[in-house]
Amino acid sequence: MNITVLLSMVPDLVEELEIDASGAALDTQWLRYVISESDDHALEQALLLKDRHGASVSVMALDYGDADQVLFAALARGADEAVKLTGIPEAGLGKRAAAATFKEALGGIRTDLILTGVQAIDDLDAHVAGMLGGMMALPYVGVTRSVEPSGEGKVLVQKEYPGGAAAEIEVTLPAVIGVLSAPQPPRYVPVARIREVMKTRTLDEREAVPATVPAEPAIIRLFKPESAEHAQMLDGSPEELAEQIVKILEDRGLAP
């Protein structure tokens, strides 16, 4: 089985996010990127399939943020090849454009299973995986927690629903799967192996084919959470405090 895993970088929330002068975008100067968590799980899912059933795993990422680091780490973890799509704007692409770019890049690759994270902190409404399935006219299932081969050209996926419900769905390959989590947490890859891979392996760099997509919605204003109401602080002796609390509860109709 040939598996392609699409990886994307998202802002690392360990740093405080700053808004740039335009007021409509993050200030990339202070931005640190990290692999999106569910993409990390998608890669782990692919590597588990490789370990258990044999597969060839290639990873692909758009060239922004720390793409090199993420791709080399994926090779160190066990991916067989890594493709970097170059010519991407510094801040990355919109979700629709990203999906279209991946579609173009995947056109020339024989792949049975495309895995990617179902959502990311900058793609909470889970656009990329679903749109990619649509653009490529392939079956798509999202929010999975397990992918297992089931017979020739098919996989059985477990999909999660709200409220703890789950479904087992058989999907005919080729297909796009939006992974929520792998059956086990992403494995640790020692630093020595990443450094070794960085010395001995190279990334397969390919010029991204510019994708024509309808205009993305424009962000007018980006802002940090603004506190609307302030907490009311109570003061006084315990007896006075108790009286005040009772009064507040009565005023709001919460106490008889």
Add this chain to the structure above:
Amino acid sequence: MTPMRELNWNIAEHKLIYAVFLPFLIVFLWGVFVTMRRWLLGRPDPRWDRLWERLVGVVAQAGVQFRILREAYAGVLHATLSWGFFVLLAATCLVLLQEYLGLPTLQGPFYLYFMSLVVDLFGVLALVGTGMALLRRWVLKPKRLVEPRGSDGYSVLLVLIFVILASGFVVEGLRIVATRDPWGAWSPGGWLFAQAFLGMPQEGLERLHRISWWGHAVAAFAFIAYLPFSRAMHILVAPLSIFFRSLEPLGRLPAGGGAGAEGPGASSLRQLTWKHLLDLDACTECGRCQAACPAWLSGAPLSPKGLVLDLRDHLRARLGHSNGGRAMVGDVITREVIWSCFTCGACHEMCPVYIEPVPKIVEMRRFLTSQGDVDATLQDTLTATSRYGNSLGQSPRARARWTQGLDVTIKDIRRERARYLWFVGDYASYDPAARDATRAAARVLHRAGVDFGILYDGESGSGNDARRVGEEGLFEMLVEKNLATMRGCEFDEIMTTDPHTYNTLKNEYPRFGATWPVVHYSEVLDRLVQPDGVRLTRKLSRRVTYHDPCYLGRYNGVFDAPRRVLRALGAELVEMPRNRRSSYCCGAGGGRIWMKEAAGIKERPAESRVREAAALDAVGTLVVACPKEMAMFRDAVKTTGLEDRLVIKDLAELVEEATTLEVSGHA
């Protein structure tokens, strides 16, 4: 008349003894060969340097037995037993000198004072030691001998030794009576035994003498033949393990097995060094390591003694091809055992024969880490450290945030020269419990006019603990990053807050080309409180106790500087029972601070330690000199309910109290 005794009296056929000895000797040599062949399985490790120092160690520890004598009962019984045996063996050799070289060792004053009196008294001592040992094994049964599993191999040996010693006295006693030896009382042991045979007919005496002479010889030969297959083998192997002991600082971990086909670290015996394997046969199962081990005492599954014994059984089974395919890492030594170690080094300090458990454990950790086989919280920490350069997973830009709000400006040493480069370290920089002490240290140093600067966000974690969990690649990456930054700075000395940081900068960074002197902040404070240094405005008249951090004290021998500081402040220092080299780990070291607590913990090391401090009479302050201890002990006083009884203070905070006139609320 010259005092003397006749050589081989009553044993006409004494030359037969060599024929009798031969089979025993063959068995002995075979046993020694088999044992030594096992060590050759290990990989090379040159240990032939500094021969003189090595020999002195053998004399001090195998001969005089300083370490063994640290304990009264066990020390005395071992010393009497072994010195008695040395002397008796020497006397036997001296008899041979007379027989073959004609040296008159059995006549004159030498015979009377040494061969009779001294040797006999040592024989009595050995007998007393044997009795003490049997009493200890059969009646007293100290826990460390029977846990995690007993070592009954010694009982049969002690009985055999008793038979040898007693039969020797019987032989002597019979000779004294039968020959009416006028100097018999000069052999007090033999003379005492002789009293039992007075009045026996001459013929009976001579017959019994021949029987017991041969019995004594055969018992001694049996001991020799049995020696390499028994726990007595430590008589031969312990001097070797002492001779080949590591002369490197404890804080300088060996480079390790390198990346062969089986990966880095040690997953099998072959990847340990020959010295590691020799250690296994040197172990006397005394259990002193275990009795000092914070992992074992807190209820974790690791006992250093158990580890060594399990590895030894594995080594022997392996060559017997009966190990049932058990893997060294995972089956013989479980993951839980490997990860339980705090690397505090107490086992190294206690071991009378210089066995080195910590490097063995780290080798196994290196293997596990190379396989990605780490627990979830450790994985998060290692990932964070490689990404952000600190183990707390915080922004590297926030590293010097602790300096905000200080009324002093701290030099950026990347731009300005200073005498000290203060390597602050992860915990002192980021940990809320430790930051107050870091700020106190900064204020004290500033007020005292110490010329220092910090690296701000140019500093990364030192990698000491990353190395101790086996993440060698991460360690090297951190070293390279830090060295690249530090090489661009001008300074004379490095000062550190964290003893772990101190350790690796001092002992391990030099391999990468770092040549700067490294001092701990307690040493800098020590320089400041000297009479010509900072003016102390206020005496701290309180009773305090001081906890020696493992990586500062036991690892690097800094015991006195913090104590001198406390005395200079006017504090009355009361020592805990476990102090200096015997200090008890707080439970943070070896990367344990990053891991989930092992299941089945009875009492955390830090809890044991604060109870020890609180038990001291009228001591209300536990002084620390390590930022990790602040967090560990503050937690521990809460969980033990000792919050009202014991305050945890950093050394720098106390210095600040003593140098500030107005002791304001925040101090």
